[in-house]
Amino acid sequence: MSKGTILAVDDEPDILIALEDLFEDEYRVLTTSKPVEALEILAAEPDIAVIVSDQRMPGMTGDAMLAQARGLHDAQAILLTGYADMSAVIAALNQGGITGYATKPWDADLLRGVVRQAYERHCLGRDLATERALLMGLLDQSEDAIAFKDADGRFVRLNARKAETLGRSVAECLGRTEDALRAEAGGDADDASSEADAAAVAAGQPTDTLLVTGERGLERWRHVVRVPIRAASGAVAHLATIERDITEQKSLEARLRQSDKMQALGTLAGGIAHDFNNLLTAILGSLELATPKIADQPRVLRLVTNATQAAQRGATLTKRLLGFSRSRDLRPRAVDLNAVIAGMAELLRGSLGGLVTLRLDLDPAAPAACVDADQLELAVLNLCINGRDAMPEGGCITVSTRTVALRDDPDLADGDYAVITVTDTGTGIPPAILQRVCEPFFTTKALGQGTGLGLAMVFGLAQQSAGRLDLDSEVGTGTRVELLLPLTRMETQGDVAPEASPPVAVQPARILVVDDDAEVRHVTASFLNAFGYAESEAADGPSAVTLMERDSFDLVVVDLAMPGMTGVEFAEIVRARWAEVPVLIVTGHAEALPIPPDLPVLHKPFESGDLAAEISRLLAPAA
Structure with missing residues (x-):
């Protein structure tokens, strides 16, 4: 640890040598015989802790030089003087120009004690100044609202941000309680804060709380840390509070949670839509197949028609659910x-x-x-x-x-x-x-x-x-x-198309239907049979490959999402081994798996006419 520095000022060189000998073991000693030069040294040496100066010196007395030194430096000042100059010493003491004095000739031990006390006061003063500067810097520059209260809740220190939360200046808040300031402003007392302050003082331990104020939708969130400060007796004498506005953080957390929920909901919507589309395909297909068989039973036909319309509404709802789950760019077009x-x-x-x-x-x-x-x-x-x-x-x-x-x-x-x-x-x-x-x-x-x-x-x-x-x-x-x-402008519509006739096979063909859902597979195969095609069924990709190895087919209708082997994977096998056989993908959720753009796709639930049109188009090149 470096030595402290003292400055000795006396017009007699022998006195300076004596002072240097007396203090050089404990301090770094600077000396000068000229008061003006002493002031220059003080301006250049900020680490000087104590000035020991003679009173009677030519050109400037010691008390006058020390009075000027106070404007340049915070060093402690000790005046050396004879009994004849006691009036000047008393005046210097009263004016605060010096902190102590010693008479000539001095007692070595007494002078060492006076200088040591002055040095300790200087160190303590600098430490307190440093602590004050740090505290004020923290209070003034912190984004948090910081305050120190006494045991009764009165402010003893606070920063401008805390004062702003109360609508006052720092000076107006000192010596007042928060509740009193709020009452004067016409606001309600913050009971939650008061109770938390009292609880922290009673517990004697740091606490942190989360406070929410404001009506729903305009809430402000504050995270408040309370630190009890004990006096020398051990009792809690003060309470430090540090408040941080975390409204934006809470908002971001809520957005992140909501984003996660929306992503999960979108995934769930897609899965539900896929299952619903399979069910609706089976329902609508079965109703369509059953309708011609009850054409002569009006009451039953009406029931089937009602069921068909309800299922179609379900298909529309499922489409909307899928639209919600998709993440895609807008596709604007002319809409009525x-x-x-x-x-x-x-x-x-x-x-x-x-x-x-x-x-x-x-x-x-x-x-x-x-x-x-x-x-x-x-x-x-x-x-x-x-x-x-x-x-x-x-x-x-x-x-x-x-x-x-x-x-x-x-x-x-x-x-x-x-x-x-x-x-x-x-x-x-x-x-x-x-x-x-x-x-x-x-x-x-x-x-x-x-x-x-x-x-x-x-x-x-x-x-x-x-x-x-x-x-x-x-x-x-x-x-x-x-x-x-x-x-x-809406695109102009041509004449109303005549009522479509029941679809029929454009040419004889053998078609393989691959779907893990037995009901959907059966409906699809029944449609194909009604069209006049020869159909076969397979419950999964591997069994479909086995059938194709054994028999020849003109076209394959395959579901997209199947366990073990997807429709796309099956289509790749067909293209590699039976390149002349077209493959039609049917799916209830096209976004579930990526589909190559050159593979034709038919969305569930589909009507028989949609299926017939796609098959006719795919078989046309062969014809």
Whole structure:
């Protein structure tokens, strides 16, 4: 450890030598016989701890030199003087110019003691200054709200960020409690914080708590660490609190959790859709096969027709479920908005429940808009469900369409736009929340009741479709949401095609049906038999390969997702060994496995006409 430094100032060289001999074992000693030079040394040597100076010196007295030294340095000052100069010593002491004195001739031990005490005071002062600078730097630069309170909860130190949370300046907070400051501002006492402070003081141990304030949807999260500080007696005399606003962190965590749930839900949706499509293929196919056999039984035919329509609605729902699970770019095209909304009416009524009435107000003159049809259906469904949730005691949701011509709009290009409006008679949205409702993952619903993605998805659809989403809400009255989409022309339709005749085989052919689902396999084979083809069945890829090794086939219809060997893998084997045999892939979930673009695909559930058309097309080259 390096020695401390002292500066000796005296106009007599012998005195300087004596002082240097007295202190050189304990200190680094600098000497000068000139007061002016002493001031220069002090300006150049920041580590000097103690100045020992004579009083009577030519040109400048010791007390005058030490008074100037205080403006340059924080060193402790000791004055050496004779009894005749005691009045100057007393004046210097009273003015704070010196911290001690010694008379000439000095007692060596006494002078060593005075210098040692001065050196220790200097070290203590510098340590306290360092601690203060560190503390003030921490308080002033920290992003956290930091405060020190006494045992009664009064502020003794705090930084500007903590004062800002109370709406006051630092000076206005000192000596006051948080509850008193909040009461003066007209706010409620923070009982949770007060109780946590008291608990930390009583326990005498550091604690950390998580506090949530604000109404649902506008919550602020604070992580507060409380550290009791004990006095020399061992009792808790002060409490340090460090508050960190973790609202953004909590928001990011919620978004990550929600993103994970949405990814899992999308995977689940795809799996469910695949199973449902298999079931619906079997149901719809069986009903289609049974319909001609009961043509002379009107009552039974009506029941079968009802079942067919219900299964077709199930197929539409499954298609929407698959659309939800897919991650793909938008595919905008000309869409008849009225037809889309009218086609969703039954789905919407089923989703809204018995307490909510759905009313459609569709402008017959409303032309088509350029938009992704699947995403538009999801958008309308989301908006209606949001309206339903805003009416827990029931109400009315109105979905309407109209056209509007925009000119000089700040956001949209000049032109004609279709407007889909969804209006509810619900509770409405407060202005503070209305500004954030389109943020991804922002929701005011209870945990597990909302994803916070509905309006964000609709907003994204509007932006990507070169349109706009407008929201207008009044608390206690309801909410109106308008989706503006650019108009386009529907392709002109030719004459209505004549009613299709039952499909028949275009040429004799042997077709192999490969599917692990026995019901779907049976329906597909029955369709082929009804067309006039010779059909064979296999429950999996390996058994199908065995059949092809034994018999010849003109075409293979194979399911995509099968255990052991997928449809694509089976198709690769067929192409390698029987290149002349075309392969048709049927699937209930095309995204489950990658399918080469040159392989034809038929989606489940399919009608017999769809299957017949694909087979005719694939067999045509052979003909």
